[in-house]
Amino acid sequence: MPQGNEVGCxxxxxxxxxxxxxxxxxxLLARADAALYExxxxxxxxxxxx
Structure with a gap:
């Protein structure tokens, strides 16, 4: 990556x-998915x- 460039994440x-x-x-997956979207x-x- 060239210097001076920023990458957001x-x-x-x-x-x-x-x-x-x-x-x-x-x-279990439904609760984890709901927490992710929250x-x-x-x-x-x-x-x-x-």
Whole structure:
């Protein structure tokens, strides 16, 4: 990369806990996905737990 050029990058992360007795993979992924979109919609560059 040539000197003097800046590259911007943002990171949004959605995380959740797995509760084996209650969760299917679909429910787990849906919660993580919802948390990810909350992170994106509330300003980016953040981690949201769902």
């Amino acid at each position: 943002t990171v949004s992360i959605g995380v959740t806990l797995s509760l084996p007795q209650n969760d299917s993979m679909d429910k 992170a994106k919609n509330t300003g980016r560059n953040r981690v949201v737990a769902g």
